[in-house]
């Protein structure tokens with residue numbers, strides 16, 4: 001017998017409310033439906049207002065860091081109001097509640113950053129004003145172009161584009177993955193990720209649920225993409241070793257070489273004057289290699305640069 005009750009929904013998927021977050025939640029729902037033969041009605045998208053979305057005028061690092069993106073969704077999970085939560089893994093702290101697990105990482109999208117307002121870093125006008133609140137983007141820019149002036153720039157993708165159009169800044173950065181997911185691919189200049197390193201876990205969507213929720217975990221594991229999952233776990237281990245806060249500038253890129261992963265990473269002083277880079281090649285089952293890379297970067301850094309990290313390594 002077929003039930004017609006709306007309560008036949010199988011899964012309540014929590015998400016932030018921004019257009020990008022909703023696009024990511026929709027992608028997750030589509031993949032679940034494809035994997036399990038469900039209809040859209042089987043998955044309810046539950047928008048949750050995150051702290052980070054309420055405060056738009058200050059840099060994330062100054063108002064509580066990445067927890068602002070996850071706190072409300074964590075709470076809704078804890079209270080059983082949602083069964084799983086969709087995240088931009090770039091925004092998820094390395095330390096997570098013990099009760100939760102990252103049950104799926106979707107196939108990773110384009111890891112590149114896009115520069116808006118100029119055709120390349122080299123072609124930015126002398127003393128250009130560049131809007132970003134990401135320490136990684138600021139420091140990496142200043143390491144190439146110390147003449148630029150970096151100003152705090154937040155807001156969702158549309159807000160940032162508007163501020164650029166209104167001339168508040170000469171240029172800004174956005175993640176290619178975000179633009180692609182919003183159907184805005186092709187704008188700006190894509191920066192080659194080999195030369196302009198992305199953030200750890202950039203372009204990765206992750207879905208978390210309760211560790212002991214066997215049925216939900218099973219559903220989510222069907223949409224997990226193992227190569228992307230391995231990359232994200234390695235990059236998060238690197239970050240954990242660095243004890244990175246939102247003030248620290250960390251960039252990295254993982255590629256696959258046969259059965260091995262190759263993780264290249266760099267840390268920068270906030271003004272870009274110091275850059276320490278390294279690479280490690282390892283099997284995805286080797287959880288220590290990314291940690292060792294993080295520690296070796298710190299060991300080679302000046303005391304000043306080390307001080308921008310929490311120093312838990």
Ligand SMILES: NCc1[nH]cc(CCC(=O)O)c1CC(=O)O
Nearest residue numbers: 088090174175177178202203204
């Ligand atoms: N910090 C905000 C944020 N978190 C994830 C993305 C883009 C999508 C992604 O990297 O998965 C963005 C916007 C941006 O950096 O332009």
